[in-house]
Amino acid sequence: MKKKTFFVYGTIVASIFLYFFFKPSLVTNEKEILAQAKRGKFKVEITTSGELQALNSTLVLGPIEARRFRVGNFTIEEMVDEGTNVKKGEFIASLDKTELFGRLEDKRLELEQAIALFEQTQLDTSLVLRQERDNIINLEYEIEERKLILNQSEYEPPAIIKQNENNVEKAKRDLKQAIDRYRIKTMQERARMVEVSAKLRDVQTEVKQINEVLEKFTVTAPQNGMVIYASGMGGKIKKGSQISAWNPVVATLPDLTIMQSITYINEVDISKVKVGQRVELGLDAFPEKKLYGKVKNVANVGQQRPNSDAKVFEVTILINESDPMLRPGMTTSNTIIVEELNDVIYVPLEALNTQADSLNYVYLKSGKKQEVKVGIANGNDVVVELGLKEGDAVYLSTPDWSTKVEINLLEGLNRKRNSSF
Missing domain, CATH: 1.10.287 (Helix Hairpins)
Structure with a gap:
């Protein structure tokens, strides 16, 4: 019993000792988080996911002529599996001929x-x-x-x-x-x-x-390629699906040598996206694979995506490389390079403070409250055009002495601030 009591008291004393030993350092770290102004390449990027599609595809059609004989819809009786490689003239699907x-x-x-x-x-x-x-x-x-x-x-x-x-x-x-x-x-x-x-x-x-139309109820490949199911009102067209005689697309045969990624950018960022911008792409299926491309087209009209309240704009990204591993429907991670500067000074966004919407400043480790002229920013950092040099240490939080010093203003910005300064 005495041993047990001694063990309990010993544990309590040790816990109290550890708390007081580590508490000052935790507080200090929290109050004095610093970062250095860095010099180097700076990128403004927009990251989004997309889906691979072939730039060019050949449509595999059922008998368009059937509508002349008052046949409005066809039911697919048999169909090859999606992803099947076929040669010209080989079987793809058969349609119900009863009507x-x-x-x-x-x-x-x-x-x-x-x-x-x-x-x-x-x-x-x-x-x-x-x-x-x-x-x-x-x-x-x-x-x-x-x-x-x-x-x-x-x-x-x-x-x-x-x-x-x-x-x-x-x-x-x-x-x-x-x-x-x-x-x-x-x-x-x-x-x-x-x-x-x-x-x-x-x-x-x-x-x-x-009789000639009946022969076309057996759908064959118009050229060599990989069968990709077409999309209809009820999802992908497959065995048992119905297609209309007015739009009798059964499948597509994509040209896999030229691929594109279709993605959607929210209305907040769409103004930054321009045709011709460089894009870095990754594949979810092959994380080690890196691809490159450029923005080919930006939609002028937004649309409402399922399960989303925000408006988005469709963006088409043309992929530079041709790779046999690429398949339609694969998910891509797309990093659009909006802007890129080669030799600039930048600091974390957390270091930047603003007063009266026209004066930007940082807290230096040296105890100064320094005005800065800022440039472009990305999701983590901001470019500093004036006021800092490489290696300057800045606070990422407000130091205790922040109210005791005045802001060191930049002479070059005297007429570009709010009149109160």
Whole structure:
């Protein structure tokens, strides 16, 4: 029991000793945190994440022509896995043909009816024109007969001769009318044949076109490439998805030799981003991999991203390198170099103090309260153009003597501050 009591008291005494031993140094460190003014390269950067996409892609389309036959949507029955490398002409997907098969059966029935009508019209035309030709031949014989009768009536009374002459003229008129009628009938029957022939050709063409469209329900690769699923209203298009005949994109075959990263910059920083700025990129999938690129395009109109209240602007970054490891959809970390200075003095932002919105100053280790002229800043540091030299030690917090000294003003800024100074 005595040993236990001695151990407890000993622990308490040791804890009190350690507390008082370390407490002064902790307070001192907290009150007197210093940093040195450094000289060197200074960068203003914007860091954001993005997603890799191919700059150029070939669309893999279903049968656009199907909409001519009132087929509005297709269902994907089979499809290769995303990321599959295919060669030109190889299988990518097959679409449900049921609806178009129904259209084909209707057209086949219509084709049979058109063929029957064509054949019937041919027979009718042949029969009608044959009758007209026979009538013309008969009228020609009749004229010859009436001429013989006229010749034989040379010694008949004048009235009989006159009547026979009239009969010859009448037969000639009948023949002329028959010839005219045959010509008109020929034109009429030809027009009928043209009409039914055109109808037959139209139906034959439609049947042929439907068969050609049905072949396109088996979707093949238009070129070599890697299959990337297209995005639709319900997410990525895959087996079981429906696509519209008005936008029948099944997949894409990206050109992996030229890649870009699509990222979004918030409205606070977008004014700093300009086309042509240098970008350093990293890959989440390959942390050791470093890439370089430049800003290719900055959107003029902001948009609302899901699960975010702030407006963002789409920025496209073109990647300089070509690497077989790059794949569409990979996540990138993008560091946009907004501005870069090679030989400047800079200090941590925590060292900078401001008075009346026009006077900037720092606390020096030497006990001075020094005015400074500042330049650009990034998320951690700020450039000091006047007032400090390399190696000067500055406080990152307010020292105890801060109220006892006046600010040492820079003569070069006398007319550039608030009038109260």
